[in-house]
Amino acid sequence: MLRSVSMPRILMVSTEYPPMQGGVGRYTFNLTKALRKLGFEVNVVSNKLGSGEFSGLTPENPENSNILLEIVERTKPDLVHVQYEHGLYGLMLDPLNPRKTSTNIDLFYKYCQTPIVTTFHSAYPFKQWLSLITSIKDSSKRNMLRRFSKNAIRYWKMFLNYYSFHNLNKEKLARSKAGIVFSHYMSKMIGGGEVILHGAEPSSSVSFSKNEARKMFNLPECGRIALVLGFMTATKGWDIIEKMNIPEGWTVVVNSSKNHYNTEKFNPNFVKKNVVNLRKDFLTEKELSLLFTSADAVILPYTVSSGSGVMFDALAHGLPFIATNLEFFKEFSQKGLGITVNRSPDEFSKALVILDRDYVKYINTVELFRKEISWQSVASQHAHIYSQIIKQSIIAV
Numbered sequence: 001m002l003r004s005v006s007m008p009r010i011l012m013v014s015t016e017y018p019p020m021q022g023g024v025g026r027y028t029f030n031l032t033k034a035l036r037k038l039g040f041e042v043n044v045v046s047n048k049l050g051s052g053e054f055s056g057l058t059p060e061n062p063e064n065s066n067i068l069l070e071i072v073e074r075t076k077p078d079l080v081h082v083q084y085e086h087g088l089y090g091l092m093l094d095p096l097n098p099r100k101t102s103t104n105i106d107l108f109y110k111y112c113q114t115p116i117v118t119t120f121h122s123a124y125p126f127k128q129w130l131s132l133i134t135s136i137k138d139s140s141k142r143n144m145l146r147r148f149s150k151n152a153i154r155y156w157k158m159f160l161n162y163y164s165f166h167n168l169n170k171e172k173l174a175r176s177k178a179g180i181v182f183s184h185y186m187s188k189m190i191g192g193g194e195v196i197l198h199g200a201e202p203s204s205s206v207s208f209s210k211n212e213a214r215k216m217f218n219l220p221e222c223g224r225i226a227l228v229l230g231f232m233t234a235t236k237g238w239d240i241i242e243k244m245n246i247p248e249g250w251t252v253v254v255n256s257s258k259n260h261y262n263t264e265k266f267n268p269n270f271v272k273k274n275v276v277n278l279r280k281d282f283l284t285e286k287e288l289s290l291l292f293t294s295a296d297a298v299i300l301p302y303t304v305s306s307g308s309g310v311m312f313d314a315l316a317h318g319l320p321f322i323a324t325n326l327e328f329f330k331e332f333s334q335k336g337l338g339i340t341v342n343r344s345p346d347e348f349s350k351a352l353v354i355l356d357r358d359y360v361k362y363i364n365t366v367e368l369f370r371k372e373i374s375w376q377s378v379a380s381q382h383a384h385i386y387s388q389i390i391k392q393s394i395i396a397v
């Protein structure tokens with residue numbers, strides 16, 4: 001039985017959820033909070049390490065679909081909203097038959113009778129898809145053959161399953177009443193989906209000036225600061241920072257962390273002039289907002305990107321970006337919000353000089369844009385989609 005449209009009940013699905021670390025979980029938490037402010041009743045299904053109202057989902061659990069179906073049957077929500085990041089639901093790439101490639105919530109999409117909305121968090125062109133592979137490194141000659149074999153298998157599986165990965169997105173879109181993406185580039189990659197930008201805004205508990213924020217992190221009080229933040233994975237492009245010649249007047253501040261699912265062994269060295277490595281690992285919302293307040297820009301030298309919570313956080317704090325010229329970043333640089341360059345240390349160094357020269361132009365554009373990504377604005381757009389779907393469901397009944 002559907003509830004009143006004025007007070008819809010939403011079941012939000014995200015394996016990753018605070019206090020777990022990760023961009024998908026953080027996004028889900030903030031969206032949920034904003035929707036509740038609008039009057040929606042939202043319950044979250046997450047990993048047991050998260051603080052959702054329901055738990056039991058893990059990337060490794062083959063019973064995820066049954067768990068979700070049971071929760072839907074028991075709670076009878078008006079709508080289920082899945083935050084769909086393949087790896088969080090056990091993406092399994094078949095090394096022989098790509099038609100068998102799957103996640104462990106495929107059956108949920110097939111059998112769920114409640115309307116589903118899906119937010120897609122990743123889709124990649126072929127070159128970026130292969131860049132996701134982390135090669136096994138081992139310097140010992142004894143293990144050379146084994147290392148080569150494992151790397152070859154990884155590349156083969158990724159190569160064979162590229163179209164299968166995209167088909168999983170298309171299947172989820174086809175079985176959803178609505179798909180949501182963070183950019184027009186993502187919509188093009190997936191083959192549909194309404195663009196609702198990733199929400200972001202400063203922590204409400206932060207009211208410090210730039211200089212005060214810098215003092216709290218023991219950062220230089222003079223000159224400009226560019227932040228480099230993210231998980232300690234090779235795809236974030238940390239190697240660029242190691243090789244950059246930082247222009248005079250700039251300091252690059254680095255902070256990295258590992259999430260609950262991060263098993264990649266990657267330890268770059270940031271000991272060089274004009275680079276400060278905070279070594280603070282995971283930051284709370286308040287700490288993160290303070291760090292953005294202390295800065296003048298962000299650097300995003302990613303090798304792969306379907307989206308970037310760091311970019312949206314930076315823009316919400318009034319900071320322009322410098323990023324690799326991947327299609328996602330190019331879409332926002334074309335709005336005048338930042339600069340995209342070829343992924344080389346020299347190009348990123350030159351971009352800092354250009355950004356410094358034209359800084360006022362960039363921050364004025366960012367200031368206008370940041371209103372578009374307030375959580376109130378983002379939640380209102382979601383509410384419109386929810387209401388339309390629920391109304392259609394009532395009419396169908």
